[in-house]
Amino acid sequence: MAKGVKKLNQFRDEEPTNEQKYLRDLMEERFPTKEAVITEIMNLEAILHLPKATEHFVSDLHGEYAAFDHILRNGSGNIKNKITAIFGGRLTPKRLQNFASLIYYPEDKLEYKKHQLEQDEDGALEQWYLDTIQRLLELLQFVSTKYTRSKVRKALEPNFAYITEELLYTDPQVFDKRSYLDQLMKNLVSMGVTDEFIIATCYTIQQLVVDHLHVLGDIYDRGEHPELIMDRLMSYHSVDIQWGNHDMLWIGASAGSALCMLNLLRISARYNNLATIEDAYGISLRHLTRFAEENYGDNPAFRPKLVEGDSFNFDGEGLQLTQIQQAVAIMQFKLEIRTIAREPDFNMADRALLTKVDYDKKTIQLAGKTYQLTNTCFDLIDPKDPGKLTAEEEELISGLLRSFIDSKSLQRHLKFLVNKGSMYLCYNNNLLLHGCMPVTAKGEFLPFKYHGKEYRGKQLVDLFDQQVRHAYNDPCGDDHSAADLIWYLWQGPISPLFGKEAMTTFERYFIKDKATHEEVRNPYFKLRHDEGFVDILLKEFGLDPSDGHVVNGHTPVKRGHDAIMANGKMLVIDGGYSKAYQPTTGFGGYTLLYNSYGLQLVEHHPFTSKEDSIVNGTDIVSARRVVNHEVHRKSVADTDIGARLKENVKMLRSLLAEY
Ligand SMILES: O=P(O)(O)OC[C@H]1O[C@](O)(COP(=O)(O)O)[C@@H](O)[C@@H]1O
Numbered sequence: 001m002a003k004g005v006k007k008l009n010q011f012r013d014e015e016p017t018n019e020q021k022y023l024r025d026l027m028e029e030r031f032p033t034k035e036a037v038i039t040e041i042m043n044l045e046a047i048l049h050l051p052k053a054t055e056h057f058v059s060d061l062h063g064e065y066a067a068f069d070h071i072l073r074n075g076s077g078n079i080k081n082k083i084t085a086i087f088g089g090r091l092t093p094k095r096l097q098n099f100a101s102l103i104y105y106p107e108d109k110l111e112y113k114k115h116q117l118e119q120d121e122d123g124a125l126e127q128w129y130l131d132t133i134q135r136l137l138e139l140l141q142f143v144s145t146k147y148t149r150s151k152v153r154k155a156l157e158p159n160f161a162y163i164t165e166e167l168l169y170t171d172p173q174v175f176d177k178r179s180y181l182d183q184l185m186k187n188l189v190s191m192g193v194t195d196e197f198i199i200a201t202c203y204t205i206q207q208l209v210v211d212h213l214h215v216l217g218d219i220y221d222r223g224e225h226p227e228l229i230m231d232r233l234m235s236y237h238s239v240d241i242q243w244g245n246h247d248m249l250w251i252g253a254s255a256g257s258a259l260c261m262l263n264l265l266r267i268s269a270r271y272n273n274l275a276t277i278e279d280a281y282g283i284s285l286r287h288l289t290r291f292a293e294e295n296y297g298d299n300p301a302f303r304p305k306l307v308e309g310d311s312f313n314f315d316g317e318g319l320q321l322t323q324i325q326q327a328v329a330i331m332q333f334k335l336e337i338r339t340i341a342r343e344p345d346f347n348m349a350d351r352a353l354l355t356k357v358d359y360d361k362k363t364i365q366l367a368g369k370t371y372q373l374t375n376t377c378f379d380l381i382d383p384k385d386p387g388k389l390t391a392e393e394e395e396l397i398s399g400l401l402r403s404f405i406d407s408k409s410l411q412r413h414l415k416f417l418v419n420k421g422s423m424y425l426c427y428n429n430n431l432l433l434h435g436c437m438p439v440t441a442k443g444e445f446l447p448f449k450y451h452g453k454e455y456r457g458k459q460l461v462d463l464f465d466q467q468v469r470h471a472y473n474d475p476c477g478d479d480h481s482a483a484d485l486i487w488y489l490w491q492g493p494i495s496p497l498f499g500k501e502a503m504t505t506f507e508r509y510f511i512k513d514k515a516t517h518e519e520v521r522n523p524y525f526k527l528r529h530d531e532g533f534v535d536i537l538l539k540e541f542g543l544d545p546s547d548g549h550v551v552n553g554h555t556p557v558k559r560g561h562d563a564i565m566a567n568g569k570m571l572v573i574d575g576g577y578s579k580a581y582q583p584t585t586g587f588g589g590y591t592l593l594y595n596s597y598g599l600q601l602v603e604h605h606p607f608t609s610k611e612d613s614i615v616n617g618t619d620i621v622s623a624r625r626v627v628n629h630e631v632h633r634k635s636v637a638d639t640d641i642g643a644r645l646k647e648n649v650k651m652l653r654s655l656l657a658e659y
């Protein structure tokens with residue numbers, strides 16, 4: 001115990017918990033003198049009065065790295081807002097936009113500018129550098145005002161921290177200081193580091209404009225580069241993730257669920273993204289490809305989906321993908337029978353579809369009706385035991401599963417996804433959840449029976465959260481059940497991440513009647529328009545309905561359809577990044593910003609390209625809508641971090657009383 005500190009505080013009403021005692025001990029060690037305690041109290045009290053920092057919400061990234069990267073760089077339009085706030089009226093709209101794209105893509109924009117202005121003989125480039133540095137400093141100053149100096153320092157590139165602080169905090173109007181500042185600027189030029197300085201400052205501005213990022217799930221599947229998104233998230237300054245149903249497939253594969261792995265392989269073949277698995281994660285698909293080529297032919301139902309820019313030749317690469325998709329789909333349908341049989345709690349016997357097929361007549365019985373099957377590819381199915389894998393399928397699956405578990409690059413990403421992620425998150429009185437909370441038509445939380453106990457509402461998502469971690473951390477355990485539960489999260493009828501009665505993949509491949517393709521949504525999706533229902537949901541998670549919101553991703557919102565529901569308490573922000581879904585949604589999707597003034601929904605145009613932004617200054621923010629405007633501007637004191645700081649202040653005050 002530090003010198004001069006009396007034995008534990010006698011004046012507290014209640015006996016402190018072990019955790020409180022531990023924290024106090026730590027505090028005593030960190031602040032061993034009265035002066036140190038006073039300084040820290042003053043520091044924390046000052047922080048509590050700063051404006052609340054900006055949170056940025058994105059969702060359903062689906063492997064679309066370039067679009068996601070752009071949205072991070074422009075802070076969903078927040079950088080442009082700040083630029084307009086300072087330079088509006090001083091710069092033309094074109095110059096504002098050019099300056100914005102310098103901040104988004106500093107390296108490329110600098111090259112472009114140099115190339116553009118180098119030929120000018122009257123020193124245009126030099127003037128541009130001078131103006132640009134001045135403007136950057138002005139902007140940096142503006143975006144720093146929300147933070148303590150120490151936080152700003154942490155966001156600076158260490159090599160330029162000293163010089164930036166001098167430039168930032170010295171008043172150039174004071175005459176004596178002016179020559180000092182001029183000298184600093186000259187030094188930047190004479191040492192040939194102006195470009196580095198500009199680049200570093202642009203990234204610092206990006207970092208300060210958005211303090212914290214929430215990713216509401218579905219990072220993986222459908223798009224080309226989920227692995228680049230994961231790398232970007234891993235180096236982002238502050239982020240949390242709520243898992244999506246697609247993310248579950250990847251976590252499940254690494255937790256030893258063959259069924260999850262087969263689903264993700266099937267989707268990867270369908271969207272022509274097997275390169276992610278082979279090149280980014282180093283998992284060889286040679287054996288699978290050979291097996292598929294030997295056993296399957298062309299089949300119109302299994303051809304890969306074309307997105308803009310794709311062109312297939314259906315007797316080459318396209319045929320190979322068609323063969324792989326069939327091979328994997330059939331193994332998937334076989335394994336579904338086994339899993340459904342060994343997990344009676346899942347209550348999914350009606351989805352063991354291969355057991356309902358008449359293999360001679362090529363028909364299936366579904367809900368008492370018989371349907372003709374088309375485009376079948378059932379040669380490797382034993383009609384007497386349709387769940388049985390052939391010896392080669394068996395070997396193929398176990399080899400692939402081993403490779404998923406052994407892939408170091410994949411495990412690096414998934415470990416981060418599991419550790420930074422969760423089923424849901426309560427953050428600053430908002431509930432963040434990818435899909436839904438399964439309910440009855442009356443809005444009562446649906447029970448899920450698991451190993452003899454019933455779970456519903458918050459308890460249910462907590463159960464899933466705990467089991468996902470358990471399965472991921474013990475991928476080779478004998479007990480299948482936690483890994484099976486991850487698959488249940490992908491397509492189970494009471495999965496909060498799926499939110500539909502059944503996934504009709506089989507029907508879409510083999511049955512013409514479109515009525516069988518429909519996936520019936522849980523009543524949650526209707527009820528979430530109702531304010532009373534959203535209030536109940538918030539209360540279930542211990543949040544205050546008068547101030548809280550629920551944020552969901554998962555369901556693409558069509559342009560013109562409202563993403564703001566229940567009197568502004570329910571917000572749905574499926575990003576719409578997925579190129580494959582843009583023809584349906586008609587635009588680039590929504591993101592959300594939450595700053596000290598309130599929440600804003602941001603609408604995006606589909607992303608074109610980085611080059612377009614650099615050369616033409618194209619931005620993708622199309623409109624912003626205020627969800628709510630705080631009557632009193634929110635400060636750090638009103639946030640979760642603020643609540644923790646207040647606790648610390650309380651503890652420090654009691655410590656002070658004892659010195
Ligand atoms: O468009 P695809 O590739 O056929 O996938 C459709 C499947 O994806 C799902 O929509 C799930 O994905 P989302 O979470 O992106 O909605 C299923 O409900 C559906 O069966």
Ligand SMILES: [Mn+2]
Binds near residue numbers: 245246434497553554
């Ligand atoms: Mn989803």
